[in-house]
Amino acid sequence: MGCRPDIWLLFLSLAIATCSGEAPCDTGLEALVRVAGGQFYRGSIDKLASSDVPAVVDVLNSQDVITPGLQNKQISGRLDPGSTAVVIGFAGDVGYWILAAGVPDADSPTQPTFHASLSFSPSLPQTSYDLIVRAVAPPNSFGPAAHVALDVAPILLPTGALVVSLWWDTEADLDLHVVDAYGVEIWAGNINSFDPYAATPTTDAGVWSQGGILDFDSNSGCVIDGRCNENVVWSVVAPAGDYVVRVDTFSLCGNSAARWTVEALLNGVSLGRAEGEALPSSQRFSKGKGGGLEALSFTVPPQ
Amino acid sequence: MKPHIILLSLAGVLLLGAGQTALAEEAPAQPEPAPAPNSAGRLTVGETTLAVGGFLQADTVLLDQSSQDQLSPSGGEPLNTERFLIRRGHLFVEAQRNLLRAAVELDANTVKGMAVGLARAELALGRARPRWNWEIGLGLLRIPFGLEVQQWDPDRFFLERSNISRALFPGTFDLGARAQVSWRFVRAQFAVMNGNPLGDASFPAHDPNAAKDFVGRLGMDSTIAAKVHVSAGVSSLKGTGFHPGTPATKDVLVWRDQNEDGIVQLSEIQVIPGRAATPSQNFSRFAVGADGRVGFTIPCLGNSMLFGEVIWGANLDRGLQPADPISSGRDLREFGWVVGAAQEFTSWAALGVRYDFYNPDVDAYRQTPTLLVPRDVSFRTWTFTLSFGGFARNRLILEYQHNRNALGVAADGSPATLASDTLILRGQMVF
Numbered sequence: 164m165g166c167r168p169d170i171w172l173l174f175l176s177l178a179i180a181t182c183s184g185e186a187p188c189d190t191g192l193e194a195l196v197r198v199a200g201g202q203f204y205r206g207s208i209d210k211l212a213s214s215d216v217p218a219v220v221d222v223l224n225s226q227d228v229i230t231p232g233l234q235n236k237q238i239s240g241r242l243d244p245g246s247t248a249v250v251i252g253f254a255g256d257v258g259y260w261i262l263a264a265g266v267p268d269a270d271s272p273t274q275p276t277f278h279a280s281l282s283f284s285p286s287l288p289q290t291s292y293d294l295i296v297r298a299v300a301p302p303n304s305f306g307p308a309a310h311v312a313l314d315v316a317p318i319l320l321p322t323g324a325l326v327v328s329l330w331w332d333t334e335a336d337l338d339l340h341v342v343d344a345y346g347v348e349i350w351a352g353n354i355n356s357f358d359p360y361a362a363t364p365t366t367d368a369g370v371w372s373q374g375g376i377l378d379f380d381s382n383s384g385c386v387i388d389g390r391c392n393e394n395v396v397w398s399v400v401a402p403a404g405d406y407v408v409r410v411d412t413f414s415l416c417g418n419s420a421a422r423w424t425v426e427a428l429l430n431g432v433s434l435g436r437a438e439g440e441a442l443p444s445s446q447r448f449s450k451g452k453g454g455g456l457e458a459l460s461f462t463v464p465p466q
Numbered sequence: 467m468k469p470h471i472i473l474l475s476l477a478g479v480l481l482l483g484a485g486q487t488a489l490a491e492e493a494p495a496q497p498e499p500a501p502a503p504n505s506a507g508r509l510t511v512g513e514t515t516l517a518v519g520g521f522l523q524a525d526t527v528l529l530d531q532s533s534q535d536q537l538s539p540s541g542g543e544p545l546n547t548e549r550f551l552i553r554r555g556h557l558f559v560e561a562q563r564n565l566l567r568a569a570v571e572l573d574a575n576t577v578k579g580m581a582v583g584l585a586r587a588e589l590a591l592g593r594a595r596p597r598w599n600w601e602i603g604l605g606l607l608r609i610p611f612g613l614e615v616q617q618w619d620p621d622r623f624f625l626e627r628s629n630i631s632r633a634l635f636p637g638t639f640d641l642g643a644r645a646q647v648s649w650r651f652v653r654a655q656f657a658v659m660n661g662n663p664l665g666d667a668s669f670p671a672h673d674p675n676a677a678k679d680f681v682g683r684l685g686m687d688s689t690i691a692a693k694v695h696v697s698a699g700v701s702s703l704k705g706t707g708f709h710p711g712t713p714a715t716k717d718v719l720v721w722r723d724q725n726e727d728g729i730v731q732l733s734e735i736q737v738i739p740g741r742a743a744t745p746s747q748n749f750s751r752f753a754v755g756a757d758g759r760v761g762f763t764i765p766c767l768g769n770s771m772l773f774g775e776v777i778w779g780a781n782l783d784r785g786l787q788p789a790d791p792i793s794s795g796r797d798l799r800e801f802g803w804v805v806g807a808a809q810e811f812t813s814w815a816a817l818g819v820r821y822d823f824y825n826p827d828v829d830a831y832r833q834t835p836t837l838l839v840p841r842d843v844s845f846r847t848w849t850f851t852l853s854f855g856g857f858a859r860n861r862l863i864l865e866y867q868h869n870r871n872a873l874g875v876a877a878d879g880s881p882a883t884l885a886s887d888t889l890i891l892r893g894q895m896v897f
Contacts (some may be wrong), residue, residue, distance in 0.1 A: 185885040186874025188532040190539060202875035202882075226726035236726065246836060248879025263836045263879035275835030301878040417542070 191260065195287055196253050199235075199280040201260035208252035208259035208295050211305045217243035217298040219309035220274055228316050234283035238296075241267075241274040243306065246298040247316065249277040250305060254293040261299070289315045321378060321394045325401035325463060326428045327408055330392040335421040336382040337441060338411040339393040340455045343375055344404025344463065348452055349395050350411075351380040357392065373399055385416035401429070403465040408437075410456030412445035419443070425458045434461040501772055513563050514607040520557040520571075521620045521859070521896040526550050528812050531885035543578075552576045553892070554619055556585055565591050567601075584671075585664070586639055599648040606671075607644045609663060610655035611701045613757035614804070620859045621807045621895050628822035629786065629845045630777050630802025634753055636785030637665030647648075648829065650690035653699065657681045661705045661751070667788045668678045671707070675748050677707030685757075698758040707781055709792035711746035749791050753779035753800075768810025769857050771818075776803040786845070787826040806849075810856040820849040832881070841881060846870040860897040865889070 191203030220241040229236060234358040242249060252259030264275035277296075285353060286449045294311040320328065329339040347356040357374025381390040408425050421441040427434040436444055437459040448454060509516045527533075527548050534545040534869035558571035566589070573585035583659030584606060596845025608614050614622070614631040615638050626632065642659030661679035662669045685699020702794025718738045721730055755777035763769050779800040783789040789798040802825065807880040825844035848868040867888045 186882040187529075187877065188534060188885055190534060190536050190545070192536055192539070204877070225724065242835075247878065250877070261873065261875050261877055261879065266833065266835055280731075299878050301880070303877045307875075 166382045174401055189258075191207060191258060194252070194258050195256050195284045195292070196251070196260075196262075197282045197284075197298070198251050198260035198262055199282070201262045201279070202249070203258050203260055205258040206298065207255060208297070209254045209308065210251070211259075211297070213307060214304050214308065216304070217246040217300045217306040219243075219249070219296050219298050219306065220271075222296055222309050222311055227312060228314050229283055229287075230316055231283060231287040231289075234282040234389065236281040236283070237278070238281060238294075238311070240296065240309075241271060241277065242298040243300075244273045245300045246274070246306070247301055249279070250295075250297040250299055250460045251281075252295055254295055259295075261341040263434065264298075283315075287315050289316070289317050290359070300454060303463040321396045323396040324430060325375070325397040325400040327375075327395045327406070327425070328329065328392065328428070329394075329408075329410060329423060329425050331421045331423040332391065332443070333415070333418040333421045334382060334387045334391070335415045335418050335441065336385050336413040337391075337393075337421060337423060338455065339377065339395060339414050339425075340409040340411055341375060341395045342409075344402040344406060345361075347375075349375045349377055350452065350454075352451060353379065373397075375401070382416065385414055387416070400466060401463050403463050404411055405462050407457060408459040408461075409455030409459045410439065411448070411450060412441040413450060415441065415443060423458075427459065427461050429463060432451050434463070435459050471695065475635050485715075490741065494815065512630050514807075515562045515715075515772045517560040517562075519897060520555070520559070521894065522555045523553040523619065524550070524893045525553045526891040527888065528891060529889040531887045553625075556619075558586065559612040565593055582666075600646070600887045602643070604643045606639050606641050606664075607657065608638055609640050609681055610646065610660065611635065611655050611681050611703055611753070612755045612777065613697075613759060613773060621893055623706055623816070623853065623857065624806065624820055624849055624851050625863060625865045625890060625892055628802070628804035628820070629824035629847060630800070630822065631775070633786035633802075633824060633826060634777065634800065635663060635664035636667065637670065638857055639664050640679075641673070642673060648687075651686045653683070653685045653687050653697075661707070663784070666784045668710075668784070668867070671753040673857045674708040674710070674746070675706055677706035677748060679703060681705075693763040696759070699756070701753075701755045701757070703753040703779075703782070705752070705782075706823045707748045707751045707789070707791075708751045710751060711744045711788050712741075714740065714743040731794070745814055747792050751779070751781035751789070753777055763864075764809075767845050768812055768816070770810070771808045771857070772806070774803070777801070783826050786824070787843075789826070796829070799828065801825050801828055801859060803880075807859070808851070808853075813856045813858070814854065816853040816856045818849075818851040820847075820851070822847050822849070834879075841872070843872045843881075859894065863890075863892040863894065865892070 186202055187204065189203045189205065191197055196201065213464065220243060222238060223240050240299040246264050246451040248264055249257050249262050251262060260281055262277060264277055265273050266276065268276055292313045292315065294313050296309045296311065327341050329337065331337050338351055340348055342348045343356050351355045354377040355371060355374045357371050375395045378394045378396060379390060381388055381393050410423055410425060423441060424438045426436040439458060448456065484566050507518050510840055532545040533547040536545050537543065538545055552575050555574040556571055558569060560567065560569040568579045568589050571586035572582065574582045588601035588603050588605035588607050592599065607763035614627040615635045640659040640663035642656065642657050644657035659679045659681060661672035662672050663847055664670050671872040681703045682702040683699050685697060687696050687697040720736050720738055722736060724734050755775060757775040759773040761769065761771045780790050780797050783798065783800055791797045802823055804820060804854045805820035806818060806820035808816055810816040823844060823846050827843050830841040830843045831838055840853060849865060851863060851865040853861050853863050869886045870883050872881040874882040
């Protein structure tokens with residue numbers, strides 16, 4: 164939230180009468196779009212008083228499709244001569260961002276530039292957004308809006324005959340372990356249950372993909388990737404029998420806890436779901452093969 | 467370093483010599499600062515005299531414009547500062563045996579969560595006589611520079627020191643050796659210290675280089691007329707700062723999804739070559755300052771106090787915006803000053819106002835789209851303080867700080883003040 168509208172502040176500011184022109188202390192984490200290095204102001208960007216100049220000459224944007232939680236999306240562009248800053252924000256958002264203009268490019272030496280690194284709220288609703296960019300010239304002259312349409316695409320879960328998914332809510336290193344019907348454990352140390360020595364000899368080069376495959380070791384070694392999601396997927400058919408799913412709290416990476424969810428989907432139908440919380444005490448259990456605490460067990464019927 | 471100190475010392479001596487005839491009455495010769503508050507309990511065992519005491523400062527932050535109910539995106543620590551906290555809780559023991567004196571002081575606070583640590587630990591040899599004192603000490607000692615750094619926390623009328631004092635001296639104690647002499651109204655102090663005081667942003671209470679900081683103050687302290695007390699001095703610091711080196715790094719393969727299609731393409735893969743380790747480097751730093759304080763009593767009203775301090779420095783900011791000329795490629799010159807006044811209205815209440823200015827980089831500049839222009843990065847603070855209990859050590863203090871800075875960005879991209887006014891209520895007791 165922004166600067167506290169305390170009655171004390173109001174009283175004292177009036178008494179001293181020197182509080183005008185201050186920038187608020189606000190991280191802007193409630194905004195749907197955030198600009199790295201920008202100054203956040205509350206208010207609607209499309210309601211700022213507008214003038215004809217300065218204008219945004221052009222905006223360079225690679226992709227019009229974004230996903231919730233996307234980080235470091237780059238946009239850049241050029242501004243009319245005399246511009247000193249650029250205002251960026253979603254139409255209708257809780258606030259907007261001010262970013263100082265940069266030096267002109269060599270090929271257009273009179274036009275200031277801007278380079279913005281955007282990130283988006285993980286709770287971004289799936290719809291289309293109007294990203295507004297406006298050039299600013301002193302004193303507080305906001306030029307006409309340049310519009311960039313951005314569509315939010317859902318984060319797609321992997322598809323397959325059998326999908327076992329683990330996802331969690333903090334930047335911790337949790338590991339998914341799945342023991343299949345043959346007793347083979349799939350985890351970060353054995354990402355594919357397919358055993359070429361046990362399989363029938365074949366000339367099919369793609370036979371390895373018949374196993375259950377771990378798609379990603381998220382936040383491995385506390386190198387945070389932001390996914391917080393791991394899946395083991397049997398793309399064609401899963402062996403019939405009993406499965407066991409374990410969750411290993413490899414490290415909380417400095418977080419106090421991580422709330423996790425495990426779910427198994429057979430051809431899109433849930434076979435079971437479990438939720439739990441990883442605490443610092445969960446880190447002391449053994450790691451590697453056989454590690455983790457049992458979270459879910461289910462049976463895949465013969466197909 | 468020596469010519470620096472000697473010149474300042476000579477200037478101080480000349481100043482004092484000129485003003486000596488005006489001194490009607492010299493104050494009792496006391497080492498600076500006072501070794502222990504009067505309220506300390508004392509116990510004599512054999513030849514040893516023990517003194518035990520302390521003080522507590524408990525704060526209620528009623529308003530802080532910079533406070534937010536969020537965690538810091540970088541460090542993860544809470545950004546809310548509107549809270550109850552223990553600012554300082556000190557407990558000390560002092561032992562005196564003949565010429566020897568030893569003191570240990572602990573500080574407990576909740577400024578950044580619960581913390582308990584050493585605040586002072588000194589071993590001193592000295593003799594106190596009516597008009598002539600000397601003392602040499604070793605340990606964790608108060609830094610002999612200026613006025614605010616040497617004030618005992620409960621004696622300071624305002625809640626905290628000014629910006630320049632807190633920036634250049636993030637802590638008032640450092641490890642080292644100190645000699646101090648007082649003769650009649652003359653006060654002289656000199657210390658050799660590590661240069662990384664408690665509160666240092668990089669290496670608090672450590673010393674990453676062998677070079678030491680040399681600090682000194684030459685001043686006077688006297689009662690020049692009935693109920694008029696004057697103190698003044700010049701201070702200097704010459705030292706060596708430390709720029710940390712970097713370890714060697716490995717080659718790293720980086721994928722930058724430039725067209726944002728989520729697919730790895732050869733043109734999007736970059737190799738960031740590893741880099742050999744870089745050595746740590748030392749750099750020189752200094753500060754000179756002058757300070758003055760006048761205290762007097764207005765009949766039927768109460769005590770009054772005026773004070774001021776000015777400091778010039780280079781590469782010495784260790785707290786607010788730590789100076790590193792190796793990283794910045796140029797020396798960072800600091801300049802700041804503070805003036806203040808306080809007036810008692812009977813022994814029940816007192817009102818004070820203080821203005822302080824601090825520029826951590828006098829030569830700062832910023833790049834606009836087409837020009838490189840000078841940038842004012844100074845901090846300016848108005849402080850208004852209401853003390854219930856006058857100038858006494860046991861009192862209730864309400865303080866409003868109006869802060870101006872250049873940490874925010876205005877709508878046109880120019881620097882602007884980032885709102886950070888505060889209103890704090892403090893209860894303080896010395897025991």
